[in-house]
Amino acid sequence: MISFIGGIVLLVLGYVLYSQLIVKNFGVETERETPAYVLEDGSDFIPMAESKNWLIQLLNIAGTGPIFGPIMGALYGPVAFIWIVIGNIFAGAVHDYYLGMISLRNNGAHLPALAGKYLGKPMKHVVNIFASLLLLLVGTVFVTSPASLLANLTPAFMNNWFWVVIIFIYYFLSTMLPIDKIIGRIYPIFGAILLLSCIGVLITLFTSGNIANVPELNLQNMHPDGVSIIPGIFFTISCGAMSGFHATQSPIISRTIQKEGQGRWVFYGAMITEGVIAMIWAAAAMALFDRVDLSALIKAGTASAAVSEIALTLLGSVGGTIAILGVIVLPITSGDTAFRSLRMIIADYINLNQKPFKNRFAISFPIFAMSTALMFIDFNILWRYFNWANQTTAVIALFVSTAYLIYKSANYWVTLIPGVFMLYMVILYLLTEKIGFGLEMQLSYYLSAAITAVILVVFIIYVRKTKEALTKDSLLINDHLPIKAIYPELLSNN
Structure with missing residues (x-):
């Protein structure tokens, strides 16, 4: 119980204290015009209130990850709390804030364009593939998981495929229509349901006395199947600690923020809130289940079965x-x-104006056709590939942020340290897991360190040479967009 409460307190302190350092390091310009006003188009670039942006950002980044992931992470024991708290404050929230703010400074550009600008133009194509794959997997996974939960709550004729069709229709409309027409209007209702449910689980954990069953903090691996903490826990718990998916979502809100100063609450604050949600569900899983029983329940019906059991047990x-x-x-x-x-x-990527409805349809229709085809692939296979693509995207976003801070002559260690750490874990995961090479763990530790070191050296050499060239040509400018002359197509008002 103390480890759980302490973790919540540390998350709050992370926002109160550490986020101030992160914001100051970025160099917020409170009076600077944002893309929401400069590029307002009635579809994607629309000024919205800080509270609405925060709520949309929270709901955007908080898929099943901060619930399913922590429940599965609870199998490791209270060591899961350590990763949620430390990962969130020093990696995840930093990742979300910098990527969102750098996008804002680049007219709401998405990760592929930012990678091309700050890491070299070839990276734009590489990251475009990664980001597109990740989003396609996310969209597909986030059709199947809510559909299965809804099917369990409704009459028999409303089966899994019934809800898949309904959810797909909603997704298509929300993808096509202006952001303030559907998402901006119904998210406050969704947000209220989410927050009330989390508060309900938290309160009943204490009032029922089940909170006493949460083990106190230790570094012991309690996983009943003997799954290694490293790298397992860093991919089991992503949302709530750190997730590359967020790098694809923050640019959406960077196009609707009214002032740069709102970024602290909207980006960093939303991630801290997601960490609190993750802590609550991890604690609930530890409090109500023996880890052997929890493992069996997850294997029998995915983490959604555990969600139903926890909710009905605690709240009736x-x-x-x-x-x-x-x-x-x-x-x-x-x-x-x-x-x-x-x-x-x-x-x-293809430079197609999205203001005309027909242009939005031309891109959206093939996307949903591909997602429909992926529906026939086993969920667990999709989830494994999503896990790796997700954290690989996070590494790319952190290295983009590091390059930006280096060009700006700011403190880049705040993004480089978590970036290198997760780079090592991504490589280790690929070397040892089924989706990769399946190598022996001990050998993989050394190989991962060597590959990480090579990538880091190449990155440092490239960024330093680029900065030297920019400084020599007087291209380091006051608004911290140092490669304006190289990629002017990304910038119209900077």
Whole structure:
């Protein structure tokens, strides 16, 4: 119980204290015009209130990840709390804030364009593939998981495929229509359901006395199947700690923020909130289940079965149903913006204006056709590939942020350290897991370190040479967009 409460307190302190350092390091310009005003188009670039942006950002980034992931992470024991707290404060929230703010400084550009600008133009093509793959997987996964939960709550004729069709229709509309027409209007309702369900689970954990069952903090691996903590936990718990998917979502909100000073609450604050959600569900899983029973339940019906059991046990039939609806809200409000973000990334890549409805349709229709085909692939296979693509994207976003800070002559260690750490884990995961090479763990430790070192050296050499060239040619400018002359197409008002 103390480790759980302490973790929540540390998350709050992370926002109060560490986020100030992160914001100061970026160099916010409170009076600078934002893309929402400069590029307002009635579709994607629309000024919205800080509270609405925060809520949309929270619901965008909080798919099933901060619930399913922590529940599966609970199998490792209270060591899961360590990764959620440290990962969130020093990696995840930093990742979300810098990527969102750098996008804002680049007219709402998405990750592929930012990677091309700050890491070299070839990276734009590489990252475009990664980001597109990730978003397609996210959108597909976040159709299947809410559909299965809804099917369990409704009459038999409303089976899994019935809800798949309904969710797809909603996703298509939310991808096509202006952001303030559907997403901006219904997200406050979704947000209320989500927050009330989390508060309900938290309160009943204490009032029922089940909170006493949460183990106190230790570094012991309690996983009943003997799955290694390294690298397992860093891919099991992504949303809530650090997730590359967020790098595809923050640019959506960078196009609707009214002032740069709002970024701290909208980007960093939303991630801290997601960390609190992750802590609550991880604690609930530890409190109510023996890890052997939890493992069996997850294997029998994915983490959604554990969600239903936790909600109904703690809150009863009525409250539990509301809580389950809160969980359903999360993947739906990430799936819709996953497809929307994918549309915007493709449009940016091929330079297709998205103001005309027909242009949005021309990109959206093939996206949903491909997602429909992926529906026939086993969920667990999709999830494994999503895990790796997700954290690889996070590494790219952190290295983009590091390059930006180096060009700006700011403190780049705040992004480089978590970036190198996760780079090592991504390589280790690829070397040891089934989706990769399946090598022996001990050998993989050394190989991962060597590959990480090579990539780091190449990155440092490239960035330093680029900065030297820019300084020599007097291209380091006051608004911290140092490669304006190289990629002017990204910038129209900077």
